[in-house]
Amino acid sequence: MLFLRPLAVTLVPQLSSFACAALPCSLTVETRNGPIQGHLAENRSDVTEFLGIPFAQPPVGDLRFAAPEAYEGCGLHGSRPPFNLSFLTPQAQQIIDFFGGNAGTKRDENCLTLNIWTKAIQNGHCCGGRPVLVFFYGGRTSIGTTNSPFYNGQYFSDAENVVVVTVNYRLSIFGFPGAPDNVDNLGFRDQRLAVEWVRDNIAAFGGDASRITIFGQSSGGVAVDYWAFAYAEDPIVSGLISHSGNALSFPMNPENVTLSNWYNVSAEMGCGSDGNTIPCMRTIPWKDIELAASKLPSARSSSPLRSVPPFYPKPDGVTVFPNYTQLAKEGKFAKVVSISPPPFAALGIVRP
Structure with a gap:
């Protein structure tokens, strides 16, 4: 340090x-x-x-x-x-x-x-x-x-x-x-x-x-x-x-991309691709979820150093603002x- x-x-x-x-x-x-x-x-x-x-x-x-x-x-x-x-x-x-x-x-x-x-x-x-x-x-x-x-x-x-x-x-x-x-x-x-x-x-x-x-x-x-x-x-x-x-410093994913990334993983876990998939996702071994999430690519931006990871902060009006x-x-x-x-x-x- x-x-x-x-x-x-x-x-x-x-x-x-x-x-x-x-x-x-x-x-x-x-x-x-x-x-x-x-x-x-x-x-x-x-x-x-x-x-x-x-x-x-x-x-x-x-x-x-x-x-x-x-x-x-x-x-x-x-x-x-x-x-x-x-x-x-x-x-x-x-x-x-x-x-x-x-x-x-x-x-x-x-x-x-x-x-x-x-x-x-x-x-x-x-x-x-x-x-x-x-x-x-x-x-x-x-x-x-x-x-x-x-x-x-x-x-x-x-x-x-x-x-x-x-x-x-x-x-x-x-x-x-x-x-x-x-x-x-x-x-x-x-x-x-x-x-x-x-x-x-x-x-x-x-x-x-x-x-x-x-x-x-x-x-x-x-x-x-x-x-x-x-x-x-x-x-x-x-x-x-x-x-x-x-x-x-860094751009954020559009709302539709954020939602798509979540449902991409939940669908691969057999939890569905719409509606409330949280209860099902809580039953899946965490390593399986981690592996599925790691397969998603980062979104491109104007700089390779500023590409956006698939799971990233989003404006919620409480912890992050637009x-x-x-x-x-x-x-x-x-x-x-x-x-x-x-x-x-x-x-x-x-x-x-």
Whole structure:
């Protein structure tokens, strides 16, 4: 995550002068969902990491293709073991191929988790009040995962003395199905619920809930810019960083294409090609749906880099809008600090 460090330096000053509270502290923290067990980061021993924390009910069964629901579990949750990076080599092409292939990580429909890295637990004492940076990965809302060495927050947390959070959200047909008479843009709703969880629990990890910044790259940056308009009156966050993407960066599929893509998959699954096919689609193994969705081509646009995936965000008047230029002119966005670095500095850079 070194490419993100200059942004953090701009937005968040070093906090090394913060004093630790004279309170005992351990690698287990208490949250509203019960205790969570962390462990020391493999390459930064001053950083504690908490991996694979559920923030929503598993989006399976009746919750597949549904809006996310807050996690209701309790009891001790042990986070995943540290990442093993021994297989990485200096060869650039191998790294590029590795990244492009989703880093070879295991995929699962039950994916609504987040990871936290913090330096707040030091020498048996807790240090609080740190800024919090929540990251949304890119991938054109089609690929991506937090379970990647490229998004390992231990280095960022150590260098900038901040609490780093990475969020998993639903992608492709599971996050942006485009089904008729259904809740749209589920992946963006996942992001909102994750930030609500962070707001309610981050103090236990040494973070300041009043100093949350969300940031993202490419389609993650688009999601950040969308956020400013979707939650103009209740953004939760105090800062936005849209890196290489904003609300105007990518075209969307026409409504008829979105609908056709959904019914193409539902028909192949034997669920029909009209009417409400959601109940049937909830009974199909997720890997079968994923395979069928992967066969659909992306729609062409004026640039190969701006082709539109078959399952993509659509205007719903809640999380995504069709008229961002007009909304920006009317000032209908969250009035928080916003940074949009090049190359796609447009809407975000003019906002106060």
